[in-house]
Amino acid sequence: QVQVLESGGGLVQPGGSLRLSCIASGDIFRNYFMAWYRQAPGKQRGLVAAITSGGSTSYADSVKGRFTISRDNAKNTVYLQMNSLKPDDTAVYYCSARTERDYWGQGTQVTVSS
Numbered sequence: 001q002v003q004v005l006e007s008g009g010g011l012v013q014p015g016g017s018l019r020l021s022c023i024a025s026g027d028i029f030r031n032y033f034m035a036w037y038r039q040a041p042g043k044q045r046g047l048v049a050a051i052t053s054g055g056s057t058s059y060a061d062s063v064k065g066r067f068t069i070s071r072d073n074a075k076n077t078v079y080l081q082m083n084s085l086k087p088d089d090t091a092v093y094y095c096s097a098r099t100e101r102d103y104w105g106q107g108t109q110v111t112v113s114s
Helices: none
Strands: 004-007 010-012 018-024 033-039 046-051 057-059 067-072 077-082 091-098 102-104 108-112
Touching (some): 004 091, 018 033, 018 091, 018 108, 033 067, 033 077, 046 077, 057 067
Antiparallel strands (some): 004 018, 018 077, 033 046, 046 057, 067 077, 091 102
């Protein structure tokens, strides 16, 4: 069983920045495939960014050039640095850790509004 906990959400003005953090339990965090998803009201949950155990990253087209995913295996933590935020980025952001299955956190709300 892997526990996943997100933090760092909040209210930010358009053009601002936030950094989300996700800590996952387990002694083999370095082997986990980690990803951030988001779900806006009335929409399906979609992939935002992902990072493999080897550090390869991928991003949704809508966030390329603005968001950066990274991981610190010593801290069992993955980050999502979000810059140049837009109102369309408003959503609940979820972190997932993939081992033999996907484990999810409870989500953290990000609101981009003036």
